[in-house]
Amino acid sequence: MRRSQSTLLTTLAVITSLLFMSQFPAISPVSNVHPDDTDQERPPTTDSDGDGIPDVHENLFTEWINGTSIDGRGYAMEGLDKDDASDATLDNDRDGMNATEEYCWPYPAECTDPGFLRGLTGVVDGEGFRTYLDPRKSDTDGDGMPDGYEAYMCLRIGGFDIFAQRYTCDDFDPLNASDATKDIDMDGFDVNRDGIMNQNEWYTSSEEYIHGAPSNHTTELDGLWCSATLPEGALLTNWPFIPTGTNATFQNLLPACTNAESPVGEDLWLGTDPLLKDSDRYTWDGFSIRSLYPSFGDGIPDGWEVHFGLDPLNRSSALADEDFDGWDANRDGVLSPDVSRTDTALALGEQLSNIEEYKIYFDDGNEVIAGLKSVEFGSESSSLIQYPISFATSGEGISVMHHDVRAMDLVDSRVYVTTKYGITVIDYSTQSSDDYWMPQGVILQDAELLFDSDDSPYAIAVASNIGLGVGRILVDGSIESSQAWDWSLSQPILEIEELKVNSPNNQIIGLGVAGAGNVFEVGSTDLIEEINSVSDAVTDQLSDGNATVTDIEHGLADGNLTLFIATDRGLLISETNSGRDGDTAEWRFYFSTEDTGIFASINELRTLPAGSDENPAEVRDIHLDGPSTENPQVLWFGTPSGLHQMRLIDDVISHSGLLENPGSEEISTREINNIRAIHTTGEQIILGSNAGTWMVSGDYSNVYEIADQELIPGYI
Structure with missing residues (x-):
């Protein structure tokens, strides 16, 4: 009896202990191994059909996808089957990549081979989720370019890293939809000619891919927009040809091509080249x-x-x-x-x-429409204003009389805008403008406001094809009618500059082509009071050099009043107080293809870019700069090759470095450094170029960097 009781108690104890132990998870026997002693194998993955694509990946794309083309044709894209190995080599969506290639991306199709070293396939998006190419969608990211086409283009632009054995492309990424709005080769069309290529004016990569295709083309039904003559592909590997065999990285492109034919050639893409402008x-x-x-x-x-x-x-x-x-x-x-x-x-x-x-x-x-334009100072974008031509407006608001602007002068809230055929006075305080036309046949070239002893503007002087013209500025800031103007009726002049000489009247020097010009004495009573000749030293040099004057500056240099004359063939300097005196005038640098007898000297200038046929010594604009207008320290000047600075104290010319704009993908270095206008504020140097405006932070003593400032596009 006791033995039976003992047996019963033992049985109950065993059962109780088993019930207690069942509350713990199953524990497999393990051994302690140092990480450095392992064989570095990954944890095993499940691949039921052995096709190289893990079951967990195939399960993501199991469901079928149904769709309808723009013309009503229906299609059904079969999903993946983890128990069917044959789907790994299929390209159901006809995007030029089979299921294995889409699984492996951004690695090549060999990523499923034993021994291929790689990380996880797919790409982590901006929200931290890992995304993969979808074998049921021809265009996974929806940017208008099929996955296979983007993969091909990624390879074409050198996006395959042979060391990492993976593709990385910013411009052709089948998992990044931003490619839809890129115009890599910048071959769009600025329809409104405002100098800004808006998104609706681009000719994007996706548009280039599909160019020429019928409007109802649907990749899942019709295939890639390319032509193929199977089974062979092209012998050539360059665009637009698509090779096969040992020359081909993506073997499934040609089988996925549509049945359209090219007017000439076989086995090629049918659209335009997104990397070639023409x-x-x-x-x-x-x-x-x-x-x-x-x-x-x-x-x-x-x-x-x-x-x-x-x-x-x-x-x-x-x-x-x-x-x-x-x-x-x-x-x-x-x-x-x-x-x-x-x-x-x-x-x-x-x-x-x-x-x-x-x-x-x-x-x-110079395809950008000319005219008066402005941007807010300090703005980086979206403040550009182009002022309309007066005859095209209702008469309200600000407009300008002509698009060909020659000069601008600012007094308080008024801007005097000199154009080819007259002057527009803009009053920003009233948001209005008034136009003043010149007599028929008169063409204006330059202008300058004249101030009295109280520093108030009393007249505006203009350079023209009939010499100097002077018109009074009235008390309200308006300009008297052109019938009341005083004209010199002398040689045509292109540029004028008020001389810094002490005189009760304003002394204006005006110069034109090959030595033409005069010094004009202008007063508030009779306006043009005297017309005098320019010094022989200056006129002889300009005549001998057959030079056309482009700008004039007059100021102190090394303690002496000096005349700086910019021309299309170099920079002429003459020490003179009045423009009528001075025994010498010398070319600081000069160049001409003509035999003028003047020594060519351009070694100190920045070299022209390759292919340029412009004159390296041509000076478009000059500007004296210093702590004050009475104490200039440097002369800024612009040439076709770039911005230059000449120190007045030692006559040294510098360029490049921080004076050079590196350009961008949209703006070439050559055009942005082709300088045409210079203006300084004391803290910035503002420049006009063939490609618009740009700004350098700094002053006459030092420059620091290219400033962030919205540009005014066009030929400035």
């Missing part, structure tokens, strides 16, 4: 269509051709005149065609061909 690749030679490869282009950017409905792939369209707007010069009833894109052939032809119309728009690089 993509034309074939032409009609009069007998047949032939390829231009390895040549490209017709001289007209793709975006311009697309905007006007031309063919950006056909060079022949450049010489067509679809709107028949040529001119029958010899009146023989036939518009002779433009037979070549050379300037000589275009001049001979009577048709106004497409390339000629583009050249008219381009205007030798």
Whole structure:
């Protein structure tokens, strides 16, 4: 009996202990191993079908996706099956990448091979989530470019890192939708010619990919926008050709191509090149269509051709005149065609061909509409104002009489804007403007306000094709009618400068072409009181050098009043008080292709960029600068090569470094450093160039950096 009780108690104890132990998780026996002693193998993953794609990844894309094209055609994209190994090599969405390639991205398709060292596939987005290419969607990120096309372009621009064995591309990333708004080759068209390429004016990479495709083209149904002649691909590996075999990285591109044909060539992309501004690749030679490869282009950017409905792939369209707007010069009833894109052939032809119309728009690089423009000082964006032409307005608000602005002067809230044909006075306090036209035939070149002994403006002096003109400024700031102006009726002058000589009247020097000019004495009573000759030293040098004056400055240099004369061939300096005296005038630097007998000296100037045909010694603008107007320390001057500074104390010229603008993706270094205007504020140097305005922080004594300031676009 006791043995039975003992057995019962033992059984109850065992059962109780088992029930107690069952509350703990299952524990497998482990051994202690130092991390350095392991074989570095990863934890095992489950791949039921053995296709190299883990089950957990295939489960993300199991569901089917249904869709409808723009013309009502339906499609169903089959999802992945973790139990079916055959889907790893399928390209159901026809984007040029099979399921394995899409799983591996940004690694190559070999990422599933044993021994391939890599991190996790997919890419972590801006919110911290890991995203993958979707084998059921031809365009995973929805930027208008199929996944396979973006992968191909990423490889093309050098986005594959052979050391990391992965792709990294900012411009063609199949997992980044921002690519949809990029115009990498900047071949869009500034339709309103305001100098700013707005997003709706770009010719984006996605638009270039799909150019020429029918509006109902749907990749899942129609395939990639490319042409293929299977099974072979192109022998060439350059754009636009698509190779196969050992030359191809992406083997599934050609099988995914649509059934469309190219006018010339096989196994190639059918759109325009997103990396080439001018993509034309074939032409009609009069007998047949032939390829231009390895040549490209017709001289007209793709975006311009697309905007006007031309063919950006056909060079022949450049010489067509679809709107028949040529001119029958010899009146023989036939518009002779433009037979070549050379300037000589275009001049001979009577048709106004497409390339000629583009050249008219381009205007030798000055395609931005001219006129009066402004931005807020210190603003970095979105403050640009372009003032309208007066005849195109209702008469209210601020406008300017003509787009060709020659000079501006500021007095309190008024700005005196001198244009080619007259002067507009803008009053910002009343937000109004008044126009003052010059007599017919008078063309203005420059202007300067004249002040009396009380430092009040009493007149405005202008340089013109009939000499100096002077008009009174009335008490309310307006200008008297041009009929009351005083005119010198002398030699044409291009630039004027008030001399710093002590005199009860204003002394104005005006200079023009090859030594033409005078010194004018102007008073408040009779206006132009005397007309005197410029010193022989100055006129002789300008005449011998056949130089055209572009700007004039007069001020102290090393204790003596000195005249600085900028010309299209160099910088002329003469020590003179009145412009009429002075025994010498010397070229600080000079250059001309003519044999003028003047020694060429340009070694101190910044070198012109490669390919430039401009005069390296041409000076567009000069500006004396110092702690005060009475004490200048340096002379700033701008040339086609850049901004220069000449110290007056030792005559040393410096350039480049912090005086050079490095440019950007949108603005070339060559154009932004082609200086045309200079203005200083005491804390900044504001510059006008072929590519708009820019600003350097600093003054005459030191410069620090390129300032963040919104530019005024265009030829400034």
